Amino acid sequence: MSLEIVPIEGIGAVAPGDDLLSILGEALGDLRPRTGDVLVVTHKIVSKAEGRVVHIDGDPEEFKQAFVEAEAKSIVRRRGDLIIAETKHGFICANAGIDRSNAESGTMILLPEDPDRSARRIKQRIDHVFGIDLAVIISDTFGRPWRRGLTDVAIGVAGMAPILDLKGTTDWSGYVLDVTEVSVADELASAADLVMGKAAGIPAALIRGYQVPAGDGSGSDLVRPPSEDLFR
């Protein structure tokens, strides 16, 4: 079955204290969301609505560095201005997820306090308004150690299992797949980014026609446990 990725227009700028749940509900109206749809929302508008914004005091680069050091659970690598840090959620990413793009002038945006809670709240409201059962992903843009360029990943999840576990299923040739876990939540986040884009001002997308793995997972399911980590 084909899959459709629809950009959600009309959300506009979001400021601290804005009622993001109502804004999303309204913007989704014309699309008539259905059970089984996946709503992907970039964390930027979630963080803004939740007030996770700081005002830069002094030199922006110095302020950011000091803030990253204070916010990070640990610093994983550092070269020049670049800091790869572990956030308190366990995500490993540049600047502990703190970012100036799509922020108001003179401010920086932090990650949501609890992206899974943010995803659940959005799901509850949208499910209630439209009488449906949809999946919600909060996305962010991460780098990768050995590949150039950024891709979007899932940092908060509600209404689905973020990983599709194919262990024990057979492929078409009859071979039993062993350690095959697919991070479909990250693939959905990346797919949604193709219609959003940092420069386009579209902060959310609806994905239709994808059968999500059933379950009640979270974004932290996608964090590799430190005991399995060969690269820290």
Add this chain to the structure above:
Amino acid sequence: MSLEIVPIEGIGAVAPGDDLLSILGEALGDLRPRTGDVLVVTHKIVSKAEGRVVHIDGDPEEFKQAFVEAEAKSIVRRRGDLIIAETKHGFICANAGIDRSNAESGTMILLPEDPDRSARRIKQRIDHVFGIDLAVIISDTFGRPWRRGLTDVAIGVAGMAPILDLKGTTDWSGYVLDVTEVSVADELASAADLVMGKAAGIPAALIRGYQVPAGDGSGSDLVRPPSEDLFR
């Protein structure tokens, strides 16, 4: 604009020596590919058609380990049976890309010798048959150091630049983006995987409605140069 991802049905099993270009051309017929479409093909059928298949001699796990060591340019990490290796193309992935899933019994599949050349050949044929100009991505499934689960990435590219460079463009708030390079080829590969899936037997997908970055890039554009690598 919405984006559509269409699974390409009817390709079936591919064996060494098969004329993959004709098989793809035929399978695409009903979809009437258009200029601007992106054709994503999993490397498995490309490798098979190109004869990049080895017959396992002795214990499969021992044979695989020995073969990985022989094929890899370097071994990056190792724990138990798991080998993270650099392929001769520069990709860093498990088992240097050698895989038993979707292989005939008693065989293993290697990466294509030159995935960019494979992508160019497919593009040339499909462009010629349908009188169009499309982009082609050869995909593979890679793990990530800090995130659980696999996602599909682009290892071969033709007819597009794999990275969208937003440097110098402004976001909606007027902030000038600096080091923002988006790996759209990897995002397209991940999006295509959502309709393919290892277990479903669909080895290719057509993505419609995405405006690819113009250019004549390659899969190796996505390999981070060792000089910028903090994690090897």
